[in-house]
Structure formats: C-alpha cells, structure tokens
Amino acid sequence: MLDSKAESEPRKLHQVFLSILCIVIDIYMTRNISISAYKKYVQSRLKAVKPVFAKAAVGDFSTNIKLPSITDEFTELYTGIQIMLEVIRNQIQKLNQEIENKQTLTQKLLASNALIDTEKVYDEALMDSIGDGVIVTDAAGVITFFNPQAELLLGWKAQDAVGKHFFQVTRMSDASGQPIAHQKRPFRKAMNTQKKISGVFYYLNKDGTRFPVLVTAAPVIFGDYTKEIDLDRMKDEFISMAAHQLRAPLGTMRWSLELLLKKNLPLDPTSRDRLQNVYRNNLQMITLVKDLLDVSRISAGVIPNEPQLLDISPIIASEVKDLSGVASGKKVTLRYKPPPTSLPQVKIDPRHIREIIQNLITNAIKFNIPKGQVLVSAFQANSHVHLSISDTGIGIPKNERNKIFTKFFSAANSRLLQPEGSGLGLFIVKSYVDIAKGRIWVVSPDPQTKKGTCFHIELPSALAKEPNQPIAETARPTERRGQLT
Amino acid sequence: MKKVLVIEDDVNLQEVYQEFLATEKLSVFIASTGQLGMQMARSEQPHLIILDIMLPGAINGLEVLKKLKEESDLKQIPVLVLTNLSSHKDTAIEMGAVDYFVKANLSTQDLSTKIHRWLKKRPRK
Numbered sequence: 035m036l037d038s039k040a041e042s043e044p045r046k047l048h049q050v051f052l053s054i055l056c057i058v059i060d061i062y063m064t065r066n067i068s069i070s071a072y073k074k075y076v077q078s079r080l081k082a083v084k085p086v087f088a089k090a091a092v093g094d095f096s097t098n099i100k101l102p103s104i105t106d107e108f109t110e111l112y113t114g115i116q117i118m119l120e121v122i123r124n125q126i127q128k129l130n131q132e133i134e135n136k137q138t139l140t141q142k143l144l145a146s147n148a149l150i151d152t153e154k155v156y157d158e159a160l161m162d163s164i165g166d167g168v169i170v171t172d173a174a175g176v177i178t179f180f181n182p183q184a185e186l187l188l189g190w191k192a193q194d195a196v197g198k199h200f201f202q203v204t205r206m207s208d209a210s211g212q213p214i215a216h217q218k219r220p221f222r223k224a225m226n227t228q229k230k231i232s233g234v235f236y237y238l239n240k241d242g243t244r245f246p247v248l249v250t251a252a253p254v255i256f257g258d259y260t261k262e263i264d265l266d267r268m269k270d271e272f273i274s275m276a277a278h279q280l281r282a283p284l285g286t287m288r289w290s291l292e293l294l295l296k297k298n299l300p301l302d303p304t305s306r307d308r309l310q311n312v313y314r315n316n317l318q319m320i321t322l323v324k325d326l327l328d329v330s331r332i333s334a335g336v337i338p339n340e341p342q343l344l345d346i347s348p349i350i351a352s353e354v355k356d357l358s359g360v361a362s363g364k365k366v367t368l369r370y371k372p373p374p375t376s377l378p379q380v381k382i383d384p385r386h387i388r389e390i391i392q393n394l395i396t397n398a399i400k401f402n403i404p405k406g407q408v409l410v411s412a413f414q415a416n417s418h419v420h421l422s423i424s425d426t427g428i429g430i431p432k433n434e435r436n437k438i439f440t441k442f443f444s445a446a447n448s449r450l451l452q453p454e455g456s457g458l459g460l461f462i463v464k465s466y467v468d469i470a471k472g473r474i475w476v477v478s479p480d481p482q483t484k485k486g487t488c489f490h491i492e493l494p495s496a497l498a499k500e501p502n503q504p505i506a507e508t509a510r511p512t513e514r515r516g517q518l519t
Numbered sequence: 520m521k522k523v524l525v526i527e528d529d530v531n532l533q534e535v536y537q538e539f540l541a542t543e544k545l546s547v548f549i550a551s552t553g554q555l556g557m558q559m560a561r562s563e564q565p566h567l568i569i570l571d572i573m574l575p576g577a578i579n580g581l582e583v584l585k586k587l588k589e590e591s592d593l594k595q596i597p598v599l600v601l602t603n604l605s606s607h608k609d610t611a612i613e614m615g616a617v618d619y620f621v622k623a624n625l626s627t628q629d630l631s632t633k634i635h636r637w638l639k640k641r642p643r644k
Contacts, residue, residue, distance in 0.1 A: 281603040282529060285623035289535045292627040293542070320623045327605065338608075 047122050079108045095122045175200045189240030205238040224251035270330040277327045284320050325458040332465045339469055343379040353391045365404045371411040378495035380419050386466035393459045394489050398425035417498035424488040430478040439464040520546045521638050524565035526556035528575050553578035560593050567637055572602040588615040597637045
C-alpha cells in the first residue's frame with residue numbers, strides 16, 4: 035500500500051506540471067498574431083526544454099534545463115520550470131525518505147512481533163513442561179495461571195481453578211494433618227512480606243489425599259516431595275540394613291584377630307605390624323558401622339534416649355583415662371581440668387554424654403600435632419554445665435566452620451590428615467547435644483592458645499528453671515563461632 | 520569346669536566362641552538353633568547361656584529367652600544376649616537377660632570380664 039502511494043505522488047505532480055505548462059504555452063501562443071513567424075522562434079526556444087519534458091514524461095525529474103544565452107520571455111518560463119523541477123525533486127526525495135523510514139519501522143515491528151510470539155510460546159511450553167506445579171495469582175489472590183503439573187497434583191482443571199481464590203483451590207496441612215491457618219501459609223506470608231517464602235508442607239488434593247510439597251511462594255511454586263521423602267527413607271533403611279549386614283562379619287573378625295594377637299604367635303615384626311594394622315582397620319570399620327546406624331536412627335527419629343540425672347565429671351575423667359593410650363600413641367598430652375566445685379547434675383542419656391566426650395576428644399587427638407595438647411574442662415556456668423575440649427591441632431578453616439555439624443562433612447584440611455574419617459562424628463555429637471536441649475559451638479583458633487580448635491558445650495543442669503529455654507546469646511563468644519542451633 | 524552354652528548359628532563365630540571359651544577354661548556347648556539350645560539347656564544345665572537373637576528355625580533368641588525364663592529348672596541360669604542388633608536391649612533385659620551387647624562393639628577382653636562376673640555371681644553345681 036505504501037509503495038503504490040509513493041509511486042502515485044510523483045505521477046500526480048508530473049501531470050500537474052504538464053497541465054500548467056500546456057496552459058502557459060496556449061496563452062502565450064494565442065496572444066501572438068503572427069503565428070507562423072513566431073512558430074519557428076518558439077520551436078527553436080523550446081528545444082532546450084524538450085529533453086527535460088521527455089524525461090519528466092517517464093517520471094525522471096533529474097535533468098536540468100540548459101538556460102539559453104539570450105534573455106527573453108522564455109527565460110522567465112525556463113527559470114520557473116527549473117524551480118518547479120527542483121521542488122518536485124525535493125518532494126520526491128522527502129517521500130522516498132518517508133517510505134524508507136516506514137519500511138524500516140514495519141520491519142522492526144514484524145521482528146518484535148515474531149520475538150514476542152516466540153517468547154510466549156517458550157514461556158507457555160516452559161510452564162507446561164516444568165515438573166513443579168506453578169500457580170500464579172493476582173494481587174487479590176485470584177488464580178490467573180495454573181500449569182498442567184498443578185492440575186495433576188491438586189486434581190483441579192486449569193479452567194476451573196483460574197478465577198478462583200488461591201485458598202479455595204489449595205488446601206494445606208501440617209505433618210499431623212492439622213489444617214494450616216491462612217495467615218500462616220507461605221502464600222499469605224509472601225504476599226504480606228513481599229519476600230520469597232519456602233518450606234515443606236502438605237497439600238490436600240481435590241479428593242482429600244495428603245502429599246508433601248516443597249513450597250516456594252513468590253508467586254507460588256510447589257513440587258511433589260513424596261519421592262524425595264521416600265528416597266531419603268529408603269536411603270536410611272539401606273544404610274541400616276547394610277550396616278547390620280556388615281556388623282556380623284566385622285564382629286567375628288574382631289574377636290578372631292584379638293585371639294590371634296593374644297596368642298603371641300612367632301611372627302616376624304612386619305607380619306605382626308600387618309596383623310595390628312588389620313585389627314586397627316577392623317575397629318575403624320566397626321566404628322563407622324556404628325556411626326552409620328546411629329545416623330540412620332537419628333534421621334528416622336528413633337534414637338534410644340534414656341536420660342538420667344548425672345554428674346558428668348566422673349564420666350569425663352573416665353573417658354579421658356580410657357583415651358590416654360590413644361593420646362600417648364600420637365604423642366599428644368591429654369589433660370582433664372576438673373571443676374573447682376562439684377558440678378550440678380545434668381539430665382542426659384549416659385551413652386550420649388559418653389559418645390559426645392569420646393568423639394570430641396578423639397577428634398582433638400586425631401587432628402593434633404606431635405607434642406600437641408588436648409585440654410578438657412568442665413565448670414558450672416549459671417544454671418548450665420559448660421564443657422570444653424580444646425586442642426592445639428590443625429584448626430577448622432573459617433569457611434567450613436558452619437558445615438562441620440552436617441552429615442558426612444569433613445573439613446578439607448582434616449581429609450588430608452584423616453582421609454578415612456566418615457564425617458559423621460560431629461553430626462552425632464550435635465544430635466545428642468540437641469536431644470539434651472543443650473548447645474554446641476566451635477571456636478577456631480582457640481583464643482586462649484591462638485591455635486587449634488575449641489569445642490564448647492552447654493548443657494542445662496537440674497538447677498535450670500526452664501531447661502527448654504536457650505541460654506542468652508550474650509553468654510557465649512560471638513566471634514568465629516560455628517553452628518549454634 | 521563351668522559350663523557355658525552358646526546359642527549361635529554363625530559357624531565362623533561358633534569356632535571363635537569355642538576357642539575363646541576354651542582359653543577361659545570353660546566347658547563349651549554350642550547350639551545352632553533355638554530349639555536345639557532349649558534341649559541342650561535342659562540336658563546340660565549350663566552355668567551361663569550366651570544367646571544370639573537372629574536364629575534360624577521356629578524360634579528366635581527372644582522366644583528362647585522367654586521359654587528359658589518359664590522353666591523352673593532353667594530360669595536361674597544367667598543369660599547374656601550377644602547379637603548384631605542394638606534395638607532389642609530393653610525387651611531382652613525386661614525379659615530377664617542379665618546383659619545385652621552388640622558383638623562387634625565388645626572386645627574379647629570385656630567379654631571375658633562379663634562372663635566371669637556372671638559365673639561368680641551365679642555359682643551353680
């Protein structure tokens with residue numbers, strides 16, 4: 035359309051120009067009486083404009099008129115024609131420019147339309163194919179988008195869900211099946227705080243089936259978490275089964291090796307060393323199996339817990355005594371600094387407190403330097419019992435301090451020293467401290483010795499009015515602290 | 520010589536028990552199933568019974584323990600449960616076992632101490 039318009043404009047101008055020219059010539063000629071005499075004169079004078087007109091007739095206005103040397107009435111006419119030619123040329127140029135601009139604009143518009151279409155298709159495909167349920171609402175909570183996965187999970191058709199309020203379509207409960215109040219739901223929290231809120235909850239399908247979901251409300255995105263929870267349970271069950279299966283042969287090996295070592299067989303020193311080595315490895319594997327089983331029980335929430343009121347000082351003393359052989363083997367001095375006054379009793383399972391102390395002292399010895407020291411101390415701190423195990427060892431890198439209590443974690447520098455460590459010890463320690471409603475944190479390097487690591491544990495004593503209450507934050511060092519919860 | 524009855528199905532472990540208890544100067548009787556164990560307990564009247572929990576056959580270790588405690592001739596015999604399972608301790612103690620240990624977590628030295636302690640405590644003919 036633009037092209038035909040562009041062509042018609044110069045053509046019109048050309049027709050107008052020719053009409054004007056004819057009128058002018060007509061007038062001019064009628065005024066002359068001596069037509070024949072003047073005819074020759076006119077023909078000779080019009081010669082100059084003939085090629086211009088010939089070209090103009092085919093739409094070419096680029097040729098200029100060659101002005102003759104004589105000045106007469108034609109001169110004025112030629113000048114007028116020349117000016118008209120220039121005006122026409124300018125107009126054509128302007129029109130061409132305009133056409134060009136419009137064409138560029140059209141091309142751009144077409145391109146961006148194509149892009150919008152592609153993005154729309156892409157977004158829709160993405161939302162449709164995503165494994166998570168995606169629901170988008172407007173500010174009032176009315177559903178504006180509902181993807182196929184959300185349909186599948188919630189049992190609603192998108193066409194039915196869109197237009198309804200979010201809470202009408204998604205019903206949420208906690209692990210015990212109790213419905214979650216609207217104001218406590220991630221959706222409402224995200225709306226109120228304008229922040230992304232995440233958490234594991236339970237959604238109810240349209241038919242009432244409850245299933246776990248990992249919810250992120252920003253708009254709301256949730257994924258079926260059943261598989262992950264099942265996998266986690268299967269993993270724990272597998273670990274438990276594998277560990278039990280490993281225990282039997284490891285136990286038989288242990289006793290067999292102990293009997294062999296006790297026999298004082300006539301072995302050369304190398305063979306004896308090898309036998310000792312096999313025995314050490316056997317004990318290490320037994321510990322690993324025990325740790326794996328403890329972890330699977332902790333994860334399953336079935337760890338035995340029989341708390342008793344205990345004075346932990348004699349337990350610490352006995353553990354220190356038991357581990358003194360291991361310490362001297364590593365040329366490390368292990369010392370227990372008993373409390374100046376007797377400790378108030380602590381309510382904890384004796385197996386748990388032994389495990390905590392054993393584990394932390396063993397680590398302090400393992401990750402120490404030759405001629406290093408391990409100092410264990412215990413004292414009363416208000417209504418709590420404070421236990422600390424400090425060493426002069428390799429320390430814990432700053433960036434790894436907050437991960438040391440997680441399952442299967444070993445700090446980079448500890449892996450170099452003890453590559454066979456399972457990374458379960460501190461997880462178990464922390465779990466037992468949690469069960470006793472205590473707190474554990476780590477300071478590295480120890481500010482007292484300027485090296486190594488110091489683990490601090492605070493356990494609520496029988497004196498504590500409310501042992502459930504966490505102790506005041508200010509009661510603990512605040513710098514270079516590990517995990518506190 | 521005091522008699523110890525071991526109710527254990529693992530053949531390798533049976534050999535270890537045999538050797539270990541012999542070095543402890545004890546007379547050893549070994550049963551591979553719960554039923555055989557009951558028969559041997561009746562016939563041998565041991566001073567101590569070492570009992571595993573996971574046993575092949577009709578009755579497992581806990582059922583053996585129950586039966587032992589039901590028979591007047593046998594209920595005085597101290598029963599030491601040595602198993603690979605750590606989850607039945609409470610049940611076993613409640614049912615009358617004197618001690619309960621996970622085999623792999625116990626050294627032969629500690630086992631020796633425990634055995635002699637129970638043998639001294641419960642002297643039998």
